[in-house]
Amino acid sequence: MLTDLSGNQNTLSFEVFPPKKDGEFEKAFEVLDALGKLNPDYISVTYGAGGSRAGKTVEIASYIQNTLGIDAVAHMTCVGSRREQLLEVYRELTEHHVTHVLALRGDRPKDMSDEQFLARDFEHASDMIAFLKENTGLHLAGACYPEKHFESFSMESDLNNLKKKQDAGAEFFISQLFLDNDFYYAFLEKAAKKGITVPICAGIMPITSAKQIGTSITLSGSSVPKAMADLLATYGDDPEEMRKAGVDYAIRQIRDLRENGVRHIHLYSMNRPKTTAQIAEGIL
Numbered sequence: 001m002l003t004d005l006s007g008n009q010n011t012l013s014f015e016v017f018p019p020k021k022d023g024e025f026e027k028a029f030e031v032l033d034a035l036g037k038l039n040p041d042y043i044s045v046t047y048g049a050g051g052s053r054a055g056k057t058v059e060i061a062s063y064i065q066n067t068l069g070i071d072a073v074a075h076m077t078c079v080g081s082r083r084e085q086l087l088e089v090y091r092e093l094t095e096h097h098v099t100h101v102l103a104l105r106g107d108r109p110k111d112m113s114d115e116q117f118l119a120r121d122f123e124h125a126s127d128m129i130a131f132l133k134e135n136t137g138l139h140l141a142g143a144c145y146p147e148k149h150f151e152s153f154s155m156e157s158d159l160n161n162l163k164k165k166q167d168a169g170a171e172f173f174i175s176q177l178f179l180d181n182d183f184y185y186a187f188l189e190k191a192a193k194k195g196i197t198v199p200i201c202a203g204i205m206p207i208t209s210a211k212q213i214g215t216s217i218t219l220s221g222s223s224v225p226k227a228m229a230d231l232l233a234t235y236g237d238d239p240e241e242m243r244k245a246g247v248d249y250a251i252r253q254i255r256d257l258r259e260n261g262v263r264h265i266h267l268y269s270m271n272r273p274k275t276t277a278q279i280a281e282g283i284l
């Protein structure tokens, strides 16, 4: 449960994304049913770039909260949304008993004009968090970056901005994915020195195909350590062997995190229950 984030117990949570097409909801619910059987502490649901498909996020979050009985965290972004639209999403979430939101700035979609990009009421996630804190009863979370956000010129300034999210009302953070735990440990130390006191969930993405390096990893700005580059060189051409090697890498990464006192793990499930289940079982 989400309340366990403030306790001393380990937690395991997942991220899912809504289906890209309306006809794919049945399949999405099957995926959620399978993920739900793994008893995660919460499941977060992404928000389409630019806020175009907010209703899908609400629908999936509602299924998690009300049908599966698992705490849902709905993502929301400032980019592409005006104040009134965000309040409308809030009202819909409330109708569906979803009370937790991961508040993000969002990135500029490729097809968004300058005008659309600038037409937002909140410049940064911290501004949206402050607004939602004041105007809604939502519990709010924010994103953090163990290797700093790609637009920040230093870790120092990124951490100052992270502190603004906490001061605005973020109750916990979820990290960007990272493949080298040393970055995470260094980040936790610096964040603590900056006065970050709320729980932080470590974002882990299993790298199960070479293609992900060109997509998720490049977009995240995370470094690829030699151990991962070696796996890709060895298994990159064999999809099933690469999947197994990626699962094994994620399990080793999480075990090391747990041994070093990291309690909260957030798995980027990529809507893949088999891979997620193997990792969840592998870290027991």
Ligand code: FAD
Pocket: 045, 046, 047, 048, 049, 050, 075, 076, 077, 103, 104, 105, 106, 107, 123, 124, 125, 126, 143, 144, 149, 150, 151, 152, 157, 158, 159, 161, 162, 164, 174, 175, 176, 177, 203
């Ligand atoms: P911000 O906190 O606004 O930070 C963006 C940049 O501005 C940083 O460099 C920061 O240092 C700087 N900054 C922050 N506050 C201030 C301030 N007050 N003054 C000056 N500078 C400031 N994107 C989606 O579109 N949909 C999703 O569902 C989604 N889910 C995500 C989940 C996680 C866990 C993560 C880590 C990212 C997710 N993203 C998602 C991507 C996210 O939108 C991008 O990483 C985006 O570039 C930054 O979002 P943010 O909320 O961290 O922004």
